[in-house]
Amino acid sequence: MAAVDFIKKLAPGAQKVQKKYNVLASLVIAQGCLESGFGASDLSKQAYNLFGVKGTYNGKYVLMWTKEQDKHGNESRVQARFRKYPSYAESLADLGSLYTRLSRYKDVVGEKDYQKATAAVAKGGYATDINYATKLNSIIFTYKLTQYDNLDDLPEEPSEPETPTGPEYPSKEYDGIDMPLNQHLPSDVDFPQLHVSSKDGKDVIEITGVSVDFTADPTGKKSFSFTLSRTQENATEFEQLVVDNILYLDEKKYNHQKYYITNVSLHQENGMLTKTVTAAHIFSVLLINNRIEKTVSKKLGIKEALDIALKGTDFKYV
Known part of the structure; x- marks a missing residue:
């Protein structure tokens, strides 16, 4: 798939992420392009997983070989579970949710300057590549991705009642005001995990x-x-x-x-x-x-x- 076509495919979902999670659409698109090789990676083809997120999604995963390094730089190949999504939309939303859940990415959420946002992502430790922010900036600049940060023309979506996508685990624990103490767990957690x-x-x-x-x-x-x-x-x-x-x-x-x-x-x-x-x-x-x-x-x-x-x-x- 051509780079421009891939970007157009991701843009609507990335704009929804910006609207819901306050994370720049340009950043989300650039990461999707970089991490998946513009949709060419096996992980994005087999599991719609654009960002290399490990684990399971509603109990679904694929096994992929990946390289891991020790602190001396010695590499080894291991098989790991990676989340399998039903479409790109869920993969994009999962990234937005990740940034709002983890405090190390607090400077990403709400940032309107894409260069500061990419720097915050790199500082938060998303990737070990020391040139990670520079690569994201290059993609955003080359493909003029900031055009997607303007949500003025984004149509309002009709509100629909939320339906549970999996079992309601872990068990609810109440603090006296009908609020579960485990509310910080991701909503898509489907044990065993x-x-x-x-x-x-x-x-x-x-x-x-x-x-x-x-x-x-x-x-x-x-x-x-x-x-x-x-x-x-x-x-x-x-x-x-x-x-x-x-x-x-x-x-x-x-x-x-x-x-x-x-x-x-x-x-x-x-x-x-x-x-x-x-x-x-x-x-x-x-x-x-x-x-x-x-x-x-x-x-x-x-x-x-x-x-x-x-x-x-x-x-x-x-």
Whole structure:
């Protein structure tokens, strides 16, 4: 497909991304062109995946060979899951959603100067190429992509009721005002998947290529562990694996919610950094480990009993 034709194909979806996520259409189009080779890459042909996003989309993925480097620049080829989208539109929207979810891209959202926007993308670590912003700027300038940043002529779309595209996992947890505490998880999460987030529940990132060792003992404590080696492609999620950050594990299978990271062991061998991570279910951390040893001999109402049981934890109830 000719470059100009490819750009025209992406433009309407990129403008919708700008309108919904406040990320410049010119930036989105340029990234689509650069990352997919103007639609020539196998990933974009097989999975409509324009931006090389790993993981699954509504449970769909394709396996592709990819190169990974250690900190010494040594390359190895590995097979990885990449999201498979039904069309380019979902791939474009997923990029816009990514920029609004991750705080390291906060300078991308709302930026009206495309050169500052591309610089922010590069600074946020989207790619390891030191010339990444320059390449994006060149595509935007060469093909006059800023013309698509003007949304004045973009027609208004009729509002339609949203319909769920997959199972509603993880389970809803309520903070007393009918608002799920897990609202920062991507809406398209379809477990089994493993995600890590900061303690405040933001910056949710999928972790791929790990095997989880899950255990549950008779006292109700549930935990799991896994080992992950650091590569250039998983650097962001690797750095998020620290004590007290949150992991979301395979809710569809285990019907569980959040797990807090309780221990992280760092190992280095032959220049490769590896973390062994242990995480405990939120119930184990907040209730069992912090249980109040107090005996009450009188009759209690529901509210009084829950106030005692949940005192000192992050749990609230309705």
